[in-house]
Amino acid sequence: EIVMTQSPATLSVSPGERATLSCRASQSVSTNLAWYQQKPGQAPRLLVYGASTRATGIPARFSGSGSGTEFTLTISSLQSEDFALYYCQQYYNWPPLTFGGGTKVEIK
Amino acid sequence: EVQLVESGGGLVQPGRSRRLSCIASGFAFGDYAMTWVRQAPGKGLEWVGVIRTKAYGGKTEYAAAVKGRFTISRDDSKSIAYLQMNSLKTADTAVYYCSRAHLLWFGEIYYGYAFDVWGQGTMVTVSS
Numbered sequence: 001e002i003v004m005t006q007s008p009a010t011l012s013v014s015p016g017e018r019a020t021l022s023c024r025a026s027q028s029v030s031t032n033l034a035w036y037q038q039k040p041g042q043a044p045r046l047l048v049y050g051a052s053t054r055a056t057g058i059p060a061r062f063s064g065s066g067s068g069t070e071f072t073l074t075i076s077s078l079q080s081e082d083f084a085l086y087y088c089q090q091y092y093n094w095p096p097l098t099f100g101g102g103t104k105v106e107i108k
Numbered sequence: 109e110v111q112l113v114e115s116g117g118g119l120v121q122p123g124r125s126r127r128l129s130c131i132a133s134g135f136a137f138g139d140y141a142m143t144w145v146r147q148a149p150g151k152g153l154e155w156v157g158v159i160r161t162k163a164y165g166g167k168t169e170y171a172a173a174v175k176g177r178f179t180i181s182r183d184d185s186k187s188i189a190y191l192q193m194n195s196l197k198t199a200d201t202a203v204y205y206c207s208r209a210h211l212l213w214f215g216e217i218y219y220g221y222a223f224d225v226w227g228q229g230t231m232v233t234v235s236s
Contacts (some may be wrong), residue, residue: 032214034222036153043205043226044145044153049212055224087153091212095169097122097143097155 003090012108021029021103023056023088028068032092035064038085038102046087048073053062070087075105083107109132110225111112114206117230122195128191130206130227133150138162138186141221144180144191146202147229154202156180158209158221159189173199196234 003026013019023033032049036044046055048064051071061076077080088100116128132140141164144156157170159180168180179192189206209221 027151030214032212034218036151036223043229044209044223046222047223049210049222067135089153089155091222092214092218094133094136094235095156096171097159097221099153099155102152 001096002090002093002098003028004090006086006088006103009101010038010104010106012081012106013044013078015080016077017108018092019056019078019082019105021073021075021086021105022071023066023071023073023100025069025071025090029090029092029094031067032090033064033066033071034091035062036089037082038087040084044087078105110208112206112208112225112227114204114227114230116165117204118235119235121128122196122198122234123193123197125192126196126231126232127193128206128232129191130191131229132189132208135191135208135225136180138184141208142180142189143221143223144189145205145207145208145223146200146203147200147205151202156191156204167170193232196232198234201228201234202233205229215217 007022009017029077035048038044052064120126141160143158176196181190206227207223208225210224213219
C-alpha cells in the first residue's frame with residue numbers, strides 16, 4: 001500500500017499570501033496524484049489531477065506540481081474561501097486508492 | 109446539474125447491516141465507475157471501494173478494512189449505486205460519501221481514478 005504523507009498538518013497564512021502544501025508518497029506514483037479541498041460540513045472538491053491539471057472550474061491561483069514521490073499544491077494568493085482542509089490522493093498503484101492525512105490552511 | 113444524493117445512513121448496532129444508496133442525475137451514469145469514500149468524525153478521508161462500469165465488467169475493489177463485509181453494486185437503469193454494509197463495527201462510524209470516479213489512463217493498460225463529483229454524504233453511526 002502506498003502511504004501518502006502531507007505536511008504541515010496546519011498552515012497559518014494571511015489573506016493574499018501564498019500557501020505551499022506538500023504531499024509525499026512512500027513510493028513513486030509518477031504524476032498520478034490528485035488534490036482535494038474540503039470545507040467544514042461539506043464534501044471534498046477535486047482541485048487537481050495528474051499532479052498539475054486543474055479540474056473544471058478551479059481558479060488559476062491553484063497550481064499543482066511534482067512527480068515521483070514529492071508533490072506541491074500552491075495557492076498563489078489566498079482568498080477567504082480558500083481556508084479549508086486539503087488532501088492529496090494517489091491513483092497509481094491500487095487498490096487501495098490512498099489519501100494523505102490532510103493539511104489545514106487557517107487564517108494567520 | 110450533475111448531482112449525487114446519498115441516503116440510508118443512521119444509527120445501527122454493531123454486527124448488524126445497513127444499505128446506503130446513491131442516486132445520480134445529470135450525467136450518463138453507466139459511463140462512470142462509482143466509488144465510496146468515508147470520513148470518521150474529525151478524521152481524514154478513507155477510500156472504501158469502487159465499482160467499475162459494465163464496459164469494465166462491473167468489477168469491484170475494496171479497502172482491506174471492509175473487504176468481505178461491504179459490497180458495492182449498481183443499477184444503471186435507475187442510476188443508483190449501493191453500498192451494502194454487513195457485520196458493522198464501531199470503527200465503521202463515519203460520513204459515507206458517494207463519488208463519481210473520473211477514469212485516468214497512464215500507459216496503455218494502466219488506469220486509476222480521481223473523484224470529480226461528490227454527494228453530500230450520509231452519516232452512519234455504529235453503536236449499541
